[in-house]
Amino acid sequence: MNHRKTVWITGASSGLGLHTAMAFRDDGWQVVAGARSFGSHPDAIEGVTCLPLDVTSEDSIRAFCEQAAAVAPPDALVQCAGMLVLGSCEETETEEFRRVMDTNYLGMVRMNRAVLPLMRRNGGGKIVLFSSINGLLGIPFQSAYTASKHAIEGYAECLSMEVKPFGIQVMLVEPGDHRSGSDKYRPHAAAMSSSSPYAAAYESATARIHHDESTGSDPDILGRKIAKTLDRKRIPFRKRIASPDQHAAVWIHRFLGARVNSAILRKYYIK
């Protein structure tokens, strides 16, 4: 009889999702990982069941859940699938906003709708939603991503209250900058060009964003922290995993207000 706990993880082909999947596996969990690219790479992660999953498609989610449930129903669901589009608010197309929202926010909504009945039937479970420091405050030229992460934060508060009576706990993970994310999930908005009225500010801010991510914290440590936290009987509603200056930015935003925070962040990102 299999006594290992099982976690299902979305967006596990790259970045923090991949490192989190490996951390759970190394802690002895049975891991079922989902991502679009697993369709052509089913053996992508040693010791992990890798299944194709597109969180923007109800059909793909249904097929993933059927195959994953045949491995084992989830004790935990960890949702990492995400992307962003860099661009000014003015020049980012509505369709580009929609794509980010559809993946980051509605992707989680769809997955939860599919998995909650299974967890209720099993008498409980843990749901981890990857937000970001950008779920708490905005930075220039990441408005689509910031809006999607703010949506996740509000949604998670509602979800946790509703599912508590069923023994289901919800945790938001709010990472600061971490290494290993792939540039292919950070396209520039199609309209951004050297003739944009925002070109100089955009170049400065995106260079800063790129630098901070490529020199960011260790993704292995984040993965291990999440796996360790999920071993606890009770998990916190928020888990911020960030550098001291990013913790400080959240504190300033909350206690000194968005105006002071904006002045500091504007200076930081736009030279």
Ligand SMILES: NC(=O)c1ccc[n+]([C@@H]2O[C@H](COP(=O)([O-])OP(=O)(O)OC[C@H]3O[C@@H](n4cnc5c(N)ncnc54)[C@H](OP(=O)(O)O)[C@@H]3O)[C@@H](O)[C@H]2O)c1
């Ligand atoms: N890296 C950071 O510094 C940082 C900071 C704060 C928050 N986060 C959050 O952490 C999560 C992971 O980001 P990352 O930067 O570490 O990784 P990443 O390298 O950007 O990887 C993104 C992952 O999402 C998957 N994905 C994208 N669209 C998908 C879709 N429609 N259906 C299923 N999977 C999809 C990708 O897999 P496929 O292309 O194979 O589908 C890939 O595995 C995201 O939610 C991100 O917002 C990251």
